Amino acid sequence: MSDVLAELQALAGGDLAAWTGLPAGLTVDDAARALGPASAEASAMIGWQLSSFVTFAATPAAPHGIRAWTRLHDVWLLEIQDPELRAPAAEQLGTPDATDRSGLGGSYRQDVYGARGLVVHVSNITDAVRRLYAIAPAPAAEILDGPLGRIEERRVPRV
Amino acid sequence: VGDFDRDEGPGAPVLAEPAPASAAAPALAPALLTFAGGAAGSRLAPARAGSRLAPAQVLRLQRAAGNRAVTKLIVARDDQHKDTHLPTADELAKINVQVNPTAPTAKGGVEKQWDGASGQPDFNNQRAALKAELSEALKNHLDGKLPWLKKQEAAPKLPLANFEGPGRAAKRAVDARYGAYTSAAALTAPVVHDRSVFAFKAGVHLKDRANPAHFTPDPADVADWMAQTDVFAREAQKRHGFNKDRSADEQTFLNDQVIKPFVAARKHDLELYDIYGFAQSSPGQIWISTALASKGAAVAGGPPPPAERWLYWSTWETLVHEYIHTLEHPAFIAMRGGNRILFEGFCEMFTEEVLLEWIPIAKGDKNAALRGEVEGKDGSGNLWPNFEEKMVPAYNPGEYADYVKRAKEIRNILGSGGENAVRAAFFQGHIELIGLRSTGKIASAPTTSAPSGMRFHQVVSDPSNGGKIETADQIATQNGVSVVELQSANPGVDLNALKAGDNVLIPVKP
Numbered sequence: 001m002s003d004v005l006a007e008l009q010a011l012a013g014g015d016l017a018a019w020t021g022l023p024a025g026l027t028v029d030d031a032a033r034a035l036g037p038a039s040a041e042a043s044a045m046i047g048w049q050l051s052s053f054v055t056f057a058a059t060p061a062a063p064h065g066i067r068a069w070t071r072l073h074d075v076w077l078l079e080i081q082d083p084e085l086r087a088p089a090a091e092q093l094g095t096p097d098a099t100d101r102s103g104l105g106g107s108y109r110q111d112v113y114g115a116r117g118l119v120v121h122v123s124n125i126t127d128a129v130r131r132l133y134a135i136a137p138a139p140a141a142e143i144l145d146g147p148l149g150r151i152e153e154r155r156v157p158r159v
Numbered sequence: 160v161g162d163f164d165r166d167e168g169p170g171a172p173v174l175a176e177p178a179p180a181s182a183a184a185p186a187l188a189p190a191l192l193t194f195a196g197g198a199a200g201s202r203l204a205p206a207r208a209g210s211r212l213a214p215a216q217v218l219r220l221q222r223a224a225g226n227r228a229v230t231k232l233i234v235a236r237d238d239q240h241k242d243t244h245l246p247t248a249d250e251l252a253k254i255n256v257q258v259n260p261t262a263p264t265a266k267g268g269v270e271k272q273w274d275g276a277s278g279q280p281d282f283n284n285q286r287a288a289l290k291a292e293l294s295e296a297l298k299n300h301l302d303g304k305l306p307w308l309k310k311q312e313a314a315p316k317l318p319l320a321n322f323e324g325p326g327r328a329a330k331r332a333v334d335a336r337y338g339a340y341t342s343a344a345a346l347t348a349p350v351v352h353d354r355s356v357f358a359f360k361a362g363v364h365l366k367d368r369a370n371p372a373h374f375t376p377d378p379a380d381v382a383d384w385m386a387q388t389d390v391f392a393r394e395a396q397k398r399h400g401f402n403k404d405r406s407a408d409e410q411t412f413l414n415d416q417v418i419k420p421f422v423a424a425r426k427h428d429l430e431l432y433d434i435y436g437f438a439q440s441s442p443g444q445i446w447i448s449t450a451l452a453s454k455g456a457a458v459a460g461g462p463p464p465p466a467e468r469w470l471y472w473s474t475w476e477t478l479v480h481e482y483i484h485t486l487e488h489p490a491f492i493a494m495r496g497g498n499r500i501l502f503e504g505f506c507e508m509f510t511e512e513v514l515l516e517w518i519p520i521a522k523g524d525k526n527a528a529l530r531g532e533v534e535g536k537d538g539s540g541n542l543w544p545n546f547e548e549k550m551v552p553a554y555n556p557g558e559y560a561d562y563v564k565r566a567k568e569i570r571n572i573l574g575s576g577g578e579n580a581v582r583a584a585f586f587q588g589h590i591e592l593i594g595l596r597s598t599g600k601i602a603s604a605p606t607t608s609a610p611s612g613m614r615f616h617q618v619v620s621d622p623s624n625g626g627k628i629e630t631a632d633q634i635a636t637q638n639g640v641s642v643v644e645l646q647s648a649n650p651g652v653d654l655n656a657l658k659a660g661d662n663v664l665i666p667v668k669p
Contacts, residue, residue: 041356042356042357042358042360042363042364043352043353043354043356043357043485044357044363044364044443044444045441045442045443045444045484045485048442048484048487048492048502049489049492049623050350050353050354050357050443050485051349051353052349052352052353052356058372063371063372063375064372064373064375071349071624072348072349072352081375082375105377105380105383105384106380106383106384106387107377107379107380107383107384107418108380123377123379123380124410124414125379125380125382125383125414125418125419125422126379128377130377150497151441152441152442153439153440153441154439154440154441155384155437155439156437156438156439156440157436157437158435158436158437158438158448
């Protein structure tokens with residue numbers, strides 16, 4: 001468990017190189033040991049499906065906090081918006097197993113590191129990471145076939 | 160589920176009781192087959208005639224099994240699948256056209272190449288020309304928006320919590336119309352749990368684009384969006400045969416020669432545009448700007464200005480759509496994949512049904528509970544005065560218009576049972592009733608028909624989280640029969656051992 005906690009803390013600090021994938025059976029309480037107290041539980045849509053989640057407090061590398069998506073209290077996905085990584089994702093992780101279009105907008109792509117259990121949505125223009133997802137390791141095709149392949153946001157003009 | 164305000168609501172529907180954990184029909188069936196008693200005072204539909212049970216027998220059963228349990232076993236409810244059927248070959252063919260519209264016919268000819276591609280004549284000058292034209296288009300686009308954006312930046316911001324009321328109102332309106340369908344659906348425990356804790360909450364599902372804790376603007380993405388949508392930028396690309404999605408060379412040109420220099424020169428203005436110029440939505444949540452720069456300023460203690468009230472009503476309408484997304488059955492989700500007609504078209508079709516029911520009531524100021532929830536109230540708990548009909552936007556499907564048209568066409572193809580079929584498919588996972596397989600492909604026409612006076616019900620499962628099969632009570636509820644009637648129509652069938660895809664017979668009532 002200490003390895004898992006160390007990996008979680010590294011992830012929350014923008015260090016992706018140490019991450020080996022979300023372990024099965026990780027509970028919110030386990031994650032809280034590494035990330036601090038969790039918020040109250042709520043639910044929202046993620047990749048077209050409803051799921052519960054809790055949020056851990058923001059860190060310098062996770063300015064909007066860390067959202068832990070849960071299934072009956074087990075964490076199945078970690079999400080960090082606009083992470084401030086210690087080094088560019090490609091530098092930390094190397095070549096992705098797969099690259100696909102991102103549903104976040106036309107200027108992004110998603111890079112899938114299946115063996116590490118990481119998916120990063122990256123700007124094609126600035127290389128900044130817009131969204132970071134950490135899950136259990138799985139083949140890239142399997143990951144893209146699931147909820148993480150369906151992450152989507154729509155920009156709606158007001159003026 | 161809940162309804163709005165049953166005394167004032169527009170024909171508030173009868174809502175079914177939540178599904179029980181299990182049904183004990185087989186053991187009780189013989190004694191219950193003759194019951195005809197109503198459920199006075201209950202929210203269930205009245206029992207249908209045809210069977211009789213003495214009041215004393217009912218009382219004994221109620222004491223033994225509990226009132227709710229007995230009611231579920233012996234009282235028939237509204238038939239949610241009334242007039243539905245497995246689509247015929249002709250209907251399937253028509254549905255297929257709507258679900259999988261044929262790609263536009265190719266006009267022929269050779270695709271125009273980028274005149275700035277290496278090897279094209281004069282390609283360096285063409286690149287320079289395109290760069291200048293695109294940069295000019297982006298500059299003019301942003302300059303045109305900037306005065307309004309700066310007004311928004313300086314304007315007072317509304318508390319994000321003010322938008323929770325429209326969220327609650329949206330949820331109530333949707334639950335009132337479809338709650339009976341969703342509560343009779345087979346769902347795994349995690350899905351039931353996730354739905355039970357769902358509410359539109361500020362900072363969770365409602366986010367403020369002007370709040371750095373909620374949103375980080377991305378000037379490069381806005382500039383890219385402008386390059387793809389501005390009419391002059393699009394014309395310039397068309398003239399030059401340019402398509403950034405066609406090759407790495409074209410994408411690199413756009414990013415390095417146009418977007419990056421523009422972002423470097425106008426970073427702050429682009430951030431303002433990203434924050435105040437857009438809302439953003441994903442299923443079940445929205446990011447909005449709460450800035451309100453309008454001519455009608457609020458008076459202390461007085462009603463919010465009309466523009467603010469319009470914003471609340473507009474948000475209510477948006478959240479009806481976003482909430483309906485959360486009610487999509489996992490079997491429907493798994494089937495439809497990324498098909499926008501089934502994903503957004505069906506969701507917006509139900510949104511339209513809800514809004515066409517409630518917008519006239521809202522515009523006519525005929526439901527105080529609704530208005531109080533959406534607009535808020537004064538310090539004494541009274542509705543704000545000076546309501547005007549124009550504060551409630553008219554229904555508009557916007558970018559979903561074509562998807563909705565096709566979804567409604569599918570409903571119409573299925574005849575008098577079409578409405579129930581699309582609801583059963585979307586909210587309960589009965590995709591067979593709209594002629595689709597779990598793969599999203601069109602089904603084959605049925606080869607067998609049910610005996611006279613009966614129809615088939617195909618057992619559905621929630622495929623998520625390890626799966627959950629429909630219970631006998633859920634099947635009975637969906638089909639407007641009692642569990643006893645269901646068991647009677649299927650003698651010898653163990654209703655507690657059904658599998659997904661099994662067919663059971665439903666007695667059809669006149």
